[in-house]
Amino acid sequence: xxxxxxxxxxxxxxxxxxxxxxxxxxxxxxxxxxxxxxxxxxxxxxxxxxxxxxxxxxxxxxxxxxxxxxxxxxxxxxxxxxxxxxxxxxxxxxxxxxxxxxxxxxxxxxxxxxxxxxxxxxxxxxxxxxxxxxxxxxxxxxxxxxxxxxxxxxxxxxxxxxxxxxxxxxxxxx
Numbered sequence: 142x143x144x145x146x147x148x149x150x151x152x153x154x155x156x157x158x159x160x161x162x163x164x165x166x167x168x169x170x171x172x173x174x175x176x177x178x179x180x181x182x183x184x185x186x187x188x189x190x191x192x193x194x195x196x197x198x199x200x201x202x203x204x205x206x207x208x209x210x211x212x213x214x215x216x217x218x219x220x221x222x223x224x225x226x227x228x229x230x231x232x233x234x235x236x237x238x239x240x241x242x243x244x245x246x247x248x249x250x251x252x253x254x255x256x257x258x259x260x261x262x263x264x265x266x267x268x269x270x271x272x273x274x275x276x277x278x279x280x281x282x283x284x285x286x287x288x289x290x291x292x293x294x295x296x297x298x299x300x301x302x303x304x305x306x307x308x309x310x311x312x313x314x315x
Contacts, residue, residue, distance in 0.1 A: 164188070166246040169275045178307035184282040188246055188275055195250075195270035198294055198302040203227065203250055204270045211264050218259070220266050224251040227272070230301075233293040240281035243290060243306065247275045276306065284310040 169188040172179070175197070181187045195204055203225075213221040227248040234243050254268045290306040 166275055166277065169246075176305075176307065178287070178309040179276070179278050180309050180311070181278055181280040181284075183280050183284045183310050186242075186277060186279040188277050190273065190275045193272045193274070193304065195272060197272060197304055200227075200230070200250070200272065200296060200301055203229070203296075204252070207250060207252055209252060209254070209266065209268070211266075214257075219257040220254050220264065222251055222254045222268070224249055224273075229296055230274075231295045231297075233295055234290075236291040236293065238288065238290070240283070241288065241290060241308070242277075242279035243292065244277045245274060246277045249273045278306075278308065280308065280310050284308075286310055 164187075166188050169190040170179075172189055172191045175191055175193050177191075179187060179189045195201065207223050207225055209220060209223055211220055215221060227250050230245070230248045232243070232245040237243050249272075251271045251273060252268045253271050254266050256267045258265045286309065288308045288310075290308055292304050292306050294301050294304065
């Protein structure tokens with residue numbers, strides 16, 4: 142009986158093992174800036190999250206549709222930042238070198254509320270609009286040490302812009 146429990150215990154504990162950052166879409170590496178290169182080893186795949194200002198793509202209408210709920214507050218009485226999935230955003234990788242693979246793992250838009258002030262009659266918020274994307278990037282085994290990957294985005298059939306993605310590879314790992 143004890144011998145049967147040992148493998149079961151080991152299996153259940155393995156489910157608690159931490160995920161390596163960048164190995165899954167729900168645990169991406171977070172880029173320091175919107176122009177930071179993605180670092181990926183040749184022949185490997187990494188998930189990386191970028192936060193861009195709204196102005197990087199022509200998607201203003203989607204931000205206009207994202208409403209701020211002034212009644213939704215956190216424990217400090219600050220208005221919460223509204224966010225919505227951007228399932229309408231599509232990635233066109235036709236200009237990416239064929240040996241590289243880049244896909245859009247997820248995308249969302251957000252009105253990041255920076256501050257909230259309230260007086261007797263009014264609530265004022267300061268916010269900035271963000272496009273948050275997670276890319277899945279796979280480098281070829283023979284990848285150059287540095288590449289510029291031109292990523293084109295569409296909203297349906299409409300081109301909404303291009304974002305360059307810089308990729309840095311090394312044989313020493315990420």
